[in-house]
Amino acid sequence: MSGKKPPLRDSLRFYGKLVLILFGITAVSALLMALVNGLTQDRIASLAEDRRQAAMSAVMPGENVIFSQVPFDPGTVLDMQVAYEGGILRGYCVQLTADGFGGPITLMVGVDGGSKVTGVKILDHNETAGVGTRVDNSAYLSAYRGRSAGSGADAVSGATVTSRAVERGVDAALEAVARFEREGGMSVEEGEV
Amino acid sequence: MKKEKSKGWLEFRQNAPAMMKSGVRRAGGWLGRSFGMEPGKVAQIFKNGLVLQNPTLVLLLGMCSTLAVTTSLKNAVCMGLSTTAVLLCSNLVISLLRHWIPKQIRIACYVVVVASFVTIVDLLLQAYLPALSESLGIFIPLIVVNCIILARAEAFASKHTPGYAAMDGLAMGLGFTASLSILGVVRELLGSGTLWGVSVLGEGFQPMLLVVAPCGGFIVLGCVIAAAQWARSLAERRGKT
Numbered sequence: 001m002s003g004k005k006p007p008l009r010d011s012l013r014f015y016g017k018l019v020l021i022l023f024g025i026t027a028v029s030a031l032l033m034a035l036v037n038g039l040t041q042d043r044i045a046s047l048a049e050d051r052r053q054a055a056m057s058a059v060m061p062g063e064n065v066i067f068s069q070v071p072f073d074p075g076t077v078l079d080m081q082v083a084y085e086g087g088i089l090r091g092y093c094v095q096l097t098a099d100g101f102g103g104p105i106t107l108m109v110g111v112d113g114g115s116k117v118t119g120v121k122i123l124d125h126n127e128t129a130g131v132g133t134r135v136d137n138s139a140y141l142s143a144y145r146g147r148s149a150g151s152g153a154d155a156v157s158g159a160t161v162t163s164r165a166v167e168r169g170v171d172a173a174l175e176a177v178a179r180f181e182r183e184g185g186m187s188v189e190e191g192e193v
Numbered sequence: 194m195k196k197e198k199s200k201g202w203l204e205f206r207q208n209a210p211a212m213m214k215s216g217v218r219r220a221g222g223w224l225g226r227s228f229g230m231e232p233g234k235v236a237q238i239f240k241n242g243l244v245l246q247n248p249t250l251v252l253l254l255g256m257c258s259t260l261a262v263t264t265s266l267k268n269a270v271c272m273g274l275s276t277t278a279v280l281l282c283s284n285l286v287i288s289l290l291r292h293w294i295p296k297q298i299r300i301a302c303y304v305v306v307v308a309s310f311v312t313i314v315d316l317l318l319q320a321y322l323p324a325l326s327e328s329l330g331i332f333i334p335l336i337v338v339n340c341i342i343l344a345r346a347e348a349f350a351s352k353h354t355p356g357y358a359a360m361d362g363l364a365m366g367l368g369f370t371a372s373l374s375i376l377g378v379v380r381e382l383l384g385s386g387t388l389w390g391v392s393v394l395g396e397g398f399q400p401m402l403l404v405v406a407p408c409g410g411f412i413v414l415g416c417v418i419a420a421a422q423w424a425r426s427l428a429e430r431r432g433k434t
Binding site (some may be wrong): 021022025028029032033037040043044047149184 | 281293294295297298301302306308309312313316318320321323334
């Protein structure tokens with residue numbers, strides 16, 4: 001390529017204009033998105049909370065059950081709540097993930113005071129349609145009820161990886177509850193780990 | 194003592210009505226030029242978007258989302274309508290900005306505009322239509338990289354007035370929705386025996402799971418494209434005789 005290079009001032013002005021325009025478009029977009037986010041975030045948060053409450057009520061049977069959060073180890077478990085009904089400890093609801101065939105499966109496991117499972121619900125998964133998704137079936141999951149840690153579980157035929165993931169998740173939930181009770185259970189104050 | 198108004202203010206007050214009138218006139222002229230449309234051209238745009246240059250069946254754009262969401266008719270239609278909304282808005286905005294976006298950074302600017310609209314649509318869906326947002330899942334954010342939107346921004350919106358650009362966005366979006374619906378009907382009917390969630394083929398029907406899987410979706414897509422091409426060649430032959 002022949003010809004003199006253009007003076008630095010022109011290059012700066014040229015690139016400066018590009019930068020300014022791109023910045024302007026990005027700034028206006030960011031403002032718009034912040035606006036819509038501000039308008040919708042409360043509603044989105046309350047919808048997510050409703051979904052979680054519904055899942056907890058589904059795995060912990062009983063009328064008028066009150067949940068409250070207890071300290072948990074965020075490395076292993078997403079959330080742990082204790083369930084009271086009329087002042088009596090009914091059990092715990094543990095939300096956690098287990099690695100399935102197509103990624104993490106989010107589970108909600110209900111555990112009663114005697115470390116037995118009261119219910120399992122799958123909240124989110126990425127399993128193969130028609131194969132792994134057959135695990136997300138109330139008939140299969142209800143077989144987990146009354147199960148304690150370490151006892152085997154049947155797998156759905158053809159969906160071994162997914163079934164084993166659910167089993168691992170349930171075991172991890174039972175372990176989290178057992179650890180919580182070993183460390184003092186409900187006598188631990190909120191905020192202590 | 195009364196304060197004397199400055200000379201500049203008096204001049205402004207004198208010229209203000211005339212300035213406003215000419216400003217309104219110029220704005221009106223701009224609006225007319227930007228949004229004025231000939232019905233003939235609009236009809237051609239819609240014919241293109243819906244049939245002649247249908248984004249899925251002729252231009253073969255946006256295949257990933259097409260295969261992923263057409264497992265059920267409801268998902269297909271809702272995804273199509275969401276994409277149409279984003280396409281309409283982004284075509285409009287990019288066309289309005291077309292004289293100010295330098296060609297060296299045009300793709301970056303288009304992507305920023307499209308991503309913003311998709312984020313807004315995603316947030317609105319999550320807040321007001323949560324069940325739909327959950328079943329469409331990750332494919333709403335993936336509208337950003339749906340080739341249809343970038344392709345129309347580059348090929349049409351950056352070169353036409355906002356009125357025509359908006360019409361093109363609408364037409365292409367509706368064409369996309371129509372082709373998604375056709376695929377959705379076939380895949381849901383054959384793959385689950387239902388239509389919009391309602392069981393249609395009865396208990397005795399053994400669903401073809403292959404059709405719901407991506408490979409089966411590809412095969413169904415190929416068949417529908419072949420049918421569309423055959424219809425086109427028939428129309429051309431009839432047009433010639």
